[in-house]
Amino acid sequence: MIELSSVQHGILKIPSLQIPPGSTVIIGPNGSGKTTLLKIIAGIVTPHPGTVLIDGKSPAAVDTGWLNEYPDRNLLFGTVSDEIASPLRFRYDTCPDARTLVDSVARESGISHLLGRRTRDLSGGEKVLVSLATAMVTGPLVLVLDESDSHLDQESTNTLTRMITDSQATYLVWCTQDMEAATCADHVILLQGGMVTRYGTPVEVFTELTGDCLYPLSWRLSKNAPPV
Numbered sequence: 001m002i003e004l005s006s007v008q009h010g011i012l013k014i015p016s017l018q019i020p021p022g023s024t025v026i027i028g029p030n031g032s033g034k035t036t037l038l039k040i041i042a043g044i045v046t047p048h049p050g051t052v053l054i055d056g057k058s059p060a061a062v063d064t065g066w067l068n069e070y071p072d073r074n075l076l077f078g079t080v081s082d083e084i085a086s087p088l089r090f091r092y093d094t095c096p097d098a099r100t101l102v103d104s105v106a107r108e109s110g111i112s113h114l115l116g117r118r119t120r121d122l123s124g125g126e127k128v129l130v131s132l133a134t135a136m137v138t139g140p141l142v143l144v145l146d147e148s149d150s151h152l153d154q155e156s157t158n159t160l161t162r163m164i165t166d167s168q169a170t171y172l173v174w175c176t177q178d179m180e181a182a183t184c185a186d187h188v189i190l191l192q193g194g195m196v197t198r199y200g201t202p203v204e205v206f207t208e209l210t211g212d213c214l215y216p217l218s219w220r221l222s223k224n225a226p227p228v
Helices: 034-042 080-090 095-109 124-136 154-166 202-207 217-221
Strands: 002-009 012-019 022-027 051-054 064-067 142-146 171-175 187-192 195-200
Touching (some): 012 034, 012 187, 012 195, 022 034, 034 051, 064 124, 080 095, 080 124, 095 124, 124 142, 124 154
Antiparallel strands (some): 002 051
């Protein structure tokens, strides 16, 4: 369980929040604190005051994969193979072991053909997919994605969705502006003004937003929406 208690940081004010294993999507208007919450869960930001525990451990003690919204901010190394291998080298894996894991995650992600490319020459969509492979290569307990689908065409979005679905991470926590994608999560958190105003399954949350612009278009057009 991911447990937040008495968290106050920037705009965020979260007295208590528990996020179970599975896929949890965070939605809300711009400036509502979504990125800040994701960074706190990923251990990039430490709230003051507040406590965050992931399976009883601090975020810093947990293997976490992080994907920034902006593709260029994720990339640190010159070649795709070096980029994907970087988390393995930081934890001192041997070169043969690292190569095996890099080849495996690239193959499973469908990006083996990019391994020899320079990261600066990649398209925006390719940069996101490489960054996601880098975040996944260690088999993290937690995978945190900050609107990683916002700069992608439909083909790259489909590949990203498949990679996320195939991830073995116990906790997938992500935010998106695509409410259709949000309906596929196990749980939805709605942030407004830095506060959690709705939390539950997609049906539970979106049923209370039928008159809101956040209500999924496909549900709005369906005579049987929301699905149960």
